Amino acid sequence: MWYILTHYWSELIQGLGYTLLSSLIALVFSTIIGTMFAIFEVLPNRAMRIIGRIYIELFRNIPLLVIAMFFYVIIPMYVAKIDGFTAGTIGLTIYTSSFIAETVRAGIQSVDTGQMEGARSNGLTYWQAMQHIVLPQAFKIVIPPLGNQFINLVKNSSVLAFVAGFDLMYQGNSIASLSLDTINSYMVVGVFYLIITLPLSYYMRHLEKRLA
């Protein structure tokens, strides 16, 4: 393990960087998009609810690899030249956002309807009530499952390896084939993933304790 670590240090650090970058981008955007579609799903407007439903069911039920390959192969052919990193990150964002949407929707629906009614009867508009009364309570409830999604997101970023996105897994495959030491190469990669996911896991727990 030590040999892999010292000999392929720059590759591993590069991989860690790309994995972190991709995860961060996907985390921010999938939370925003996910929340948006969660709100779509609880809106009184039926058309919006259907749009939300279609988006979530479509991307939640297709393997991430297929979505990533779609953006890597089809989009550059017909739409725009995007590289593996971009394609993988877009795929990861869309895929994760569908799960986050389901999680947040469950949160919103678990907030007592009296909260919305009370806010509306106090003169707040629907959006004001959503923003100031319902969503804060919903997010407090869904922090543990949301933490799960975030950790899955970091690990799922390994999909970048299949579209030449230079992430940790990509470097791991490359190191394994260069050093011919498969076991130790992937063990090192596993440890590098822990470096990202363990602090994330602890932070989500901390957040849960502080807000509960």
Add this chain to the structure above:
Amino acid sequence: MKKFTRYLVVIGMLGLLTVFLTACGSRKSLSQQDVLTNDRASNTITWGVKADTKLFGLMDVKDNTIKGFDADIATAITKKILGKNGKAKFVQVTSQTRIPLLKNGNIDAIIATMTITPEREKQVDFSKSYFDAGQSLLVKKGSSIKSVQDLNKTGTKVIGVTGANSVANIKKFAPKAKVLELSDYAQAMTALKSGQGVALTTDNGILYGMASQNPGYEVVGGTFTKEPYGIAINKGQAPFKKEVNQALIEIEADGTYNRILKKWFGNVAGFDYKEASR
């Protein structure tokens, strides 16, 4: 203090896991037994072959068998070693899985477009070469890329396959180019078609196969390396290696080799049969 102890426990557990998993690798296994004796007893030689490489080893979905030059050579060698009734069993491998599979004894030998290199010779033994391969380039017809020198520009993206030493070669011949490593040849070809890179680089034999399947693409620039394919055999299997080498010499002498060569490469445009025949 309590927090500190908790962290210590987590780190300690990780350490234990590491030691445990590393220890697994050093256990004695199938690979320590004599392959030749086992194969004679079962009348079967198990070969690791590619299943995604046209002309060398390709899965035929109609009857679920792997067909190609590698597979035919393996069958011919099997028959020379075990006699007419000897059976050749094929296990599908990739560039990444073939050495681990050989090391843990799942396969007896690798005949999977595998180039003989000094690094690999530290891990496995090689037979004498059975195919004179060399690295070349596949590009879209009419591309401005004519040879490997044209790739040596900043911003040029070249597609290769993880685990193949062609990637390391490109870094040597065209250090300014960026190499995209994909997991297999089918994906690499798809990436070339979708314009993720300007050229696909690997051994000429494989590129000929791709060119014959994709009419809009051609092999250019000739070969810029000499990378003969060999049959990989586990370390410590000297009797088996000797038999494989002997069988190779025999099939070259009796014309079986040339017949197989012609069968697979005879119709490929640009393939020099005279040069490659033995």
